[in-house]
Amino acid sequence: MTDILRQPAEIIYQGELDALKRDDTGNKPANWQLSPQAVVKYLMGGTTSDGTVISEKYVGNRRLIETAVATLATDRALLLLGVPGTAKSWVSEHLSAGISGDSTRVIQCTAGTDENQIRYGWNYAQLLAKGPSREALVPTPLYRAMEEGTLCRLEELTRMGSDVQDTLITILSEKMLPIPELNDAIFAKKGFNIIATANNRDKGVNELSSALKRRFNVVVLPLPDDMQEEIRIVARRVSEMGESLDLPVPKNAVDEIEKVITIFRELRGGETLDGKTVLKSPTGNLSTAEAIAVMVGSLSQANWFGKGELSAETISTNLIGAIVKDPVQDKAVLEEYLETVLKKRKDYAQFYHHLNDVL
Secondary structure (H helix, E strand, C coil): CCCCCCCCHHHHCHHHHHHHHHHCCCCCCCCCCCCHHHHHHHHHCEECCCCCEECCCCCCCHHHHHHHHHHHCCCCEEEEECCCCCCHHHHHHHHHHHHHCCCCCEEECCCCCCHHHHCEEECHHHHHHHCCCCCCEEECHHHHHHHHCCEEEEECHHHCCHHHHCCHHHHHHHCEEEEHHHCEEEECCCCCEEEEEECCCCCCCCCCCHHHHCCEEEEECCCCCCHHHHHHHHHHHHHHHHHHCCCCCCCCHHHHHHHHHHHHHHHHHCECCCCCCECCCCCCCCCHHHHHHHHHHHHHHHHHHCCCCCCHHHHHHHHHHHHCCCCCHHHHHHHHHHHHCHHHCHHHHHHHHHHHHHC
16 A cells, blocks of 8 residues: 555556556557557557456547557647546546656646746756756756657646747747757657647637647547446546545445436436436536546545445535536526426435435
């Protein structure tokens, strides 16, 4: 056991990565730890020749992952696009772990991110003592990735201001980072590339300029089409997170997950699963990631304040927190759903009762 709350992917799945390296006979692009075929197997799951089981990291269309890996083997950067909760960051992390063996070179883009956090900064004590020099320069994760020929992750690229986004244009087109203060530049080694994630659904999004868009190959990650697939994704992540948080996962977890996914899919789809009742949708995304958060929160509540069993009582508060983002509009949507849909379902009687109590 470790006292680190969350290890990076290359540590958690080190055994799988080592097994894939031993088994990998394919050609590798410069500075890649695995061949493109092995990277895809790492994400999509499989078995090596020595019997090591490679767990499935991404549940979805294999072609999307193949396209993402093939893009990173070229000189074009990769942009993973999708609504919140479509595993963009998860895929980005595992691509970096499989290709570079290091997923920690990451820049979290926000409205406050400036050019210094993208390009490089300065150690001001050294700068004042000796003036501009390589010793005074503070490398960013992007700078180090260029120096060493590895991947750099930019999370939520569209959160960053458009003027700061465009500092990437020279890097992506010329594979060079100018350092005008030193009359010098950093030239990217083979293997360097960028994986960016973005969505266009949240408030505060800054659209990418057409010049920057042209330098990315876009792969859109969709929400799961199949309900059983979504249940499987949530059940797996809840099990993994329960283990890392020392929270026992009860036997009825999958049954309760199915109920939560049913509610989510109906509300975000605007109709019941049988298509007979039209519904209003709340303002939130009700994504797979939200469902995972609801179940992990409920698991913690059941463990610390209950008997360890997941139930409508332990789930309802977390469920309302996910659905009701706007206290007026979303509350009205949920109340209508309770009266027109859940009230008529016998197996959802406890959810109807406890959700009404909390509301």
